[in-house]
Amino acid sequence: MNYNRILLKLSGEILAGNNESVIDTNILKYFANEIRSIFDLGIEIAIVIGGGNIYRGAQSTSDEDKIGRIDGDYMGMLATVINSLALKDSFEAAGIPTRVMSALNINEIVEPFVQKKALRHLSKGRVVIFCGGTGHPYFSTDTAAALRSAEIDADILLKGTKVDGVFDSDPELNVDAKKYDSLSYSDVLKDNLKVMDLSAITLCKENGIPINVFNFKVPGTLKKILMGEYKGTKIGDD
Numbered sequence: 001m002n003y004n005r006i007l008l009k010l011s012g013e014i015l016a017g018n019n020e021s022v023i024d025t026n027i028l029k030y031f032a033n034e035i036r037s038i039f040d041l042g043i044e045i046a047i048v049i050g051g052g053n054i055y056r057g058a059q060s061t062s063d064e065d066k067i068g069r070i071d072g073d074y075m076g077m078l079a080t081v082i083n084s085l086a087l088k089d090s091f092e093a094a095g096i097p098t099r100v101m102s103a104l105n106i107n108e109i110v111e112p113f114v115q116k117k118a119l120r121h122l123s124k125g126r127v128v129i130f131c132g133g134t135g136h137p138y139f140s141t142d143t144a145a146a147l148r149s150a151e152i153d154a155d156i157l158l159k160g161t162k163v164d165g166v167f168d169s170d171p172e173l174n175v176d177a178k179k180y181d182s183l184s185y186s187d188v189l190k191d192n193l194k195v196m197d198l199s200a201i202t203l204c205k206e207n208g209i210p211i212n213v214f215n216f217k218v219p220g221t222l223k224k225i226l227m228g229e230y231k232g233t234k235i236g237d238d
């Protein structure tokens with residue numbers, strides 16, 4: 001096993017499934033099964049999930065219909081709270097002890113993020129889901145994932161997406177898109193590859209946290225990455 005403690009960033013959009021529900025309960029069960037398979041390896045698992053299935057803060061329709069950046073970002077942060085509660089429920093149903101910690105103060109619903117308490121939960125074998133983003137507008141859940149990775153000293157940030165890794169163009173639009181096996185942080189920043197936003201990449205670079213982008217929709221891929229049997233796209237030092 002290459003890693004003792006991981007942070008897994010999951011897309012909220014995947015939770016919606018294909019049938020236009022906000023949260024598809026079959027997909028929730030799929031998430032729980034994938035996590036169960038790596039939980040059984042005995043590694044410490046932290047998770048950040050996006051909120052794009054409910055609301056995407058930076059999303060713009062037309063200028064006049066658009067919700068302002070700050071309110072929109074708070075709506076996105078609240079969406080991550082909803083998704084995290086759904087994950088917790090499905091994880092516990094699958095026998096995975098789970099705690100949710102929030103960057104926003106909503107103590108009636110979930111406990112607040114306290115770094116040392118998060119480490120304690122992890123050391124006791126609990127999956128910890130961090131919600132509420134960074135607690136501030138102008139940041140994405142990718143940045144929250146990078147920040148929490150640094151705070152808990154994660155060995156790797158695994159970004160689960162709908163595609164097999166990082167491509168030179170959108171693989172859903174271009175059949176000839178070429179996948180990268182590995183990239184440096186500088187490549188991603190220099191070529192403006194749309195992996196994560198720049199503040200997330202910079203945080204990982206400054207704190208020496210490798211990133212691995214992989215397809216979360218293909219069953220077993222997460223476990224294969226952790227076992228060193230499969231590479232999506234790995235991002236690290238030059």
Ligand code: GTP
Pocket residue numbers: 099100106107108109110111112120121124
């Ligand atoms: P240990 O002390 O390591 O055993 O951790 P623990 O999480 O089991 O104990 P704790 O007493 O901290 O929490 C018990 C339960 O209450 C857990 O499900 C926590 O997630 C939950 N909890 C703790 N603090 C808060 C809070 O501020 N708000 C909410 N809503 N739940 C909380």
